Amino acid sequence: CLGPRLKYSSCLYERAEDSLAQAEERMLALTCARARLADGQRILELGCGWGSLTLWVAERYPHAHITGVSHSRTQREHILAEAARRGLRNVDIITCDMNEFAAGNALYDRVVSVEMFEHMKNWPRLLWRISRWLKPDGMFFAHVFVHAKFAYHFEARDASDWMSRYFFTGGMMPAHDLFSQFQEDLRLMETWKVNGTHYARTAEHWLQNMDAHRAEIMPLFAETYGAHEAEKWWVYWRVFYLACAELWKFRDGEEWHVSHYVFQNKPTA
Secondary structure, X not given: OOOOOOOXXXXXXXXXXXXXXXXHHHHHHHHHHHOOOOOOOEEEEEOOOOOHHHHHHHHHOOOOEEEEEEOOHHHHHHHHHHHHHOXXXXXXXXXXXXXXXXXXXXXXXXXXXXXXXXXXXXXXXXXXXXXXXXXXXXXXXXXXXXXXXXXXXXXXXXXXXXXXXXXXOOOEEOEOOOHHHOOOOEEEEEEEXXXXXXXHHHHHHHHHHHHHOHHHHHHHHHHHHOOOOHHHHHHHHHHHHHHHHHHHHHHHHOOEEEEEEEEEEOOOO
């Protein structure tokens, strides 16, 4: 379903005719610019997924060193295999739950996170930990999807809460200004909004890819969910992409959207 970079997060469309591949590249470039990434830095990515950002950074900044953290063993194997295939020797991947991750004695110039904080609950504690992983002048960049005003949990309390039950159990929809409430250890320097229509087009492209690759996907669904459940989950995933696209398009992309934040580490006593 994803584009060639396997970016499982919002992409950026500058033109009506942009492809998913182009939109992936544009959001990755914007992320690096806003995070102030540069060659020679030590960079930590929290929740690196399939390595879209980690591998993109490793290619463009050959003298930087990127450590990615993912809770998935298979994601780690994929990223390291891709790094080897591309001749990249500046990538390390750690398999760990972010609630338990510890950086040891390592200090980083930059910490970045793309659509991971929505899966975390104790933001003040995590931001405190990030401040300890950063050098004194280090910066933290976050990309999260948000509601314009309200933060709320995804908790499957009954059968009607479809999204919580099947796709986002335990997650959270942050509010745009939620990060600004937690500045004890990191100082919020700058904030940007990315209109939700970009995420809507991303979800629509994922849906188009899914429909185009049904013959390849259905055996995977049968293996994952069981042969008798595969068709049901095919429908569930289509509804998921459709629902997300409509969510992001609502009120011309101003109700739910993506927000970017960059923080400066605070000097400690």
